[in-house]
Amino acid sequence: MSLVDLENVKLETHPTARNQAIATRPLSAGSIILSIHAFATVLFENQKSRRCDHCLTLSETLRKCSGCASCWYCDTNCQTRHWPSHKRICKRWNSFISSNEFQALPPHERLDSALLSYFASASSADGQLAIFKSLLPGPTHHPPPPTCAPVEGADILYDRFGNNNFTIHSHLNSFAHGIFPLASRLFNHSCAPNAAARYKLVQGQVVTMEVVALRDIPEEEEICIPYLDPALLQTRQQIFQLTYGFQCTCISCEGLKSVKSVGPIPDVPQDPVRLAALEYRLRTYIGVDDLEHCLLHTKPITQSLPPEIRCFLKEDYIEHLSGVFSQSSHDGPYDRALESGTTLLAMYLLIYPENYPQIGMHALELAKTAWNASMSMNDIVRRQHAMAQVRACLSLGRRILGLYGPEGDSGGPLTEITVLQQLVDQEG
Numbered sequence: 228m229s230l231v232d233l234e235n236v237k238l239e240t241h242p243t244a245r246n247q248a249i250a251t252r253p254l255s256a257g258s259i260i261l262s263i264h265a266f267a268t269v270l271f272e273n274q275k276s277r278r279c280d281h282c283l284t285l286s287e288t289l290r291k292c293s294g295c296a297s298c299w300y301c302d303t304n305c306q307t308r309h310w311p312s313h314k315r316i317c318k319r320w321n322s323f324i325s326s327n328e329f330q331a332l333p334p335h336e337r338l339d340s341a342l343l344s345y346f347a348s349a350s351s352a353d354g355q356l357a358i359f360k361s362l363l364p365g366p367t368h369h370p371p372p373p374t375c376a377p378v379e380g381a382d383i384l385y386d387r388f389g390n391n392n393f394t395i396h397s398h399l400n401s402f403a404h405g406i407f408p409l410a411s412r413l414f415n416h417s418c419a420p421n422a423a424a425r426y427k428l429v430q431g432q433v434v435t436m437e438v439v440a441l442r443d444i445p446e447e448e449e450i451c452i453p454y455l456d457p458a459l460l461q462t463r464q465q466i467f468q469l470t471y472g473f474q475c476t477c478i479s480c481e482g483l484k485s486v487k488s489v490g491p492i493p494d495v496p497q498d499p500v501r502l503a504a505l506e507y508r509l510r511t512y513i514g515v516d517d518l519e520h521c522l523l524h525t526k527p528i529t530q531s532l533p534p535e536i537r538c539f540l541k542e543d544y545i546e547h548l549s550g551v552f553s554q555s556s557h558d559g560p561y562d563r564a565l566e567s568g569t570t571l572l573a574m575y576l577l578i579y580p581e582n583y584p585q586i587g588m589h590a591l592e593l594a595k596t597a598w599n600a601s602m603s604m605n606d607i608v609r610r611q612h613a614m615a616q617v618r619a620c621l622s623l624g625r626r627i628l629g630l631y632g633p634e635g636d637s638g639g640p641l642t643e644i645t646v647l648q649q650l651v652d653q654e655g
């Protein structure tokens with residue numbers, strides 16, 4: 228697919244980002260805006276020999292490439308399809324990755340080195356290479372890492388890596404890096420995006436990126452995707468400057484700026500009683516305190532955010548809360564898990580846009596925790612209350628993850644939702 232075959236988007240001038248992708252027609256929530264194959268992919272080191280190097284699917288019966296002993300394939304079909312991009316590096320790869328030069332690289336540069344090496348045999352036939360070369364370079368020039376075989380114009384190509392390449396995920400867990408030139412050419416970033424990428428893995432085929440509308444998008448609206456997790460409230464502007472060379476002025480960043488214009492974000496209180504009171508205030512402000520009776524919708528950050536809960540706009544507090552929830556939902560006590568999980572849900576509804584997949588994933592985790600809690604309760608009233616929480620979180624998780632659709636490996640959150648729903652229905 229090229230820039231001229233697009234159905235749902237067109238490129239227009241952007242005041243600061245060169246171009247922007249504009250919807251050519253109304254796009255409904257959950258619809259696929261663009262579907263494209265990867266140009267090149269590289270698995271994270273801990274995924275090697277677990278996933279096929281061609282189609283990236285999981286398999287327990289992979290066969291090793293006898294030439295380099297470093298690539299694994301489902302079968303001869305995957306190996307044959309991978310060969311055009313693998314052939315120039317196959318014989319040299321093993322000695323290259325054992326070299327001191329490669330071993331001295333930090334993990335992310337090893338991935339870059341592997342991806343850049345694939346350009347040694349890249350074909351210009353389908354136009355993807357030309358699109359990649361036409362991408363905007365990142366703000367700073369980094370010398371390219373060593374490659375296994377000579378790569379023409381390695382400097383020019385590598386200048387486009389940091390601000391254009393993608394992290395591939397399955398069930399939102401990252402496992403590979405990939406180059407999707409057309410998606411890079413089209414989509415700018417927003418911390419309140421109206422679209423997001425998901426990845427489709429099919430045995431024997433190159434991975435596909437599908438860009439999905441997170442809400443109804445009217446004709447002529449710009450389509451943006453997230454380049455990084457909007458929950459990085461303190462560091463994201465710095466990352467945009469250093470890695471992407473722009474200052475984000477999306478609605479979420481403007482909201483955050485207006486809050487900061489009133490005064491610096493205060494620290495979260497140390498006193499546990501005061502902290503519990505403020506967390507309760509946050510939950511009631513967002514409307515999640517009574518999970519079973521609320522509508523569970525996002526509430527963007529604006530200047531009208533009550534001053535006493537501004538202290539929660541800290542990325543390290545979100546990380547802390549997430550750790551507390553994760554540990555207590557496994558080890559107990561359940562009361563602590565449900566309280567921290569509900570506060571975290573309030574945070575997510577504040578910082579993420581409508582239907583953002585991470586909200587759905589957390590709602591599912593909270594539903595599972597409420598289910599486990601309900602199973603441990605003897606008191607009928609408490610148990611009914613916990614079951615109502617399960618239903619509310621399950622419904623939120625289904626609404627969001629159903630809209631985002633299945634991604635990556637088989638199973639995953641949508642299957643978990645179906646299983647938990649069956650258990651809930653059996654309980655009556």
Ligand SMILES: C[S@@+](CC[C@H](N)C(=O)[O-])C[C@H]1O[C@@H](n2cnc3c(N)ncnc32)[C@H](O)[C@@H]1O
Pocket residue numbers: 241243244245246247362363364365390391410411412413414415416417470471472473474475476
């Ligand atoms: C993947 S490209 C996006 C496509 C780009 N607009 C183009 O015309 O090729 C990433 C680059 O686009 C620019 N960009 C992306 N999002 C932006 C935003 N929200 N505001 C300003 N510039 C942005 C930055 O220069 C960034 O390094």
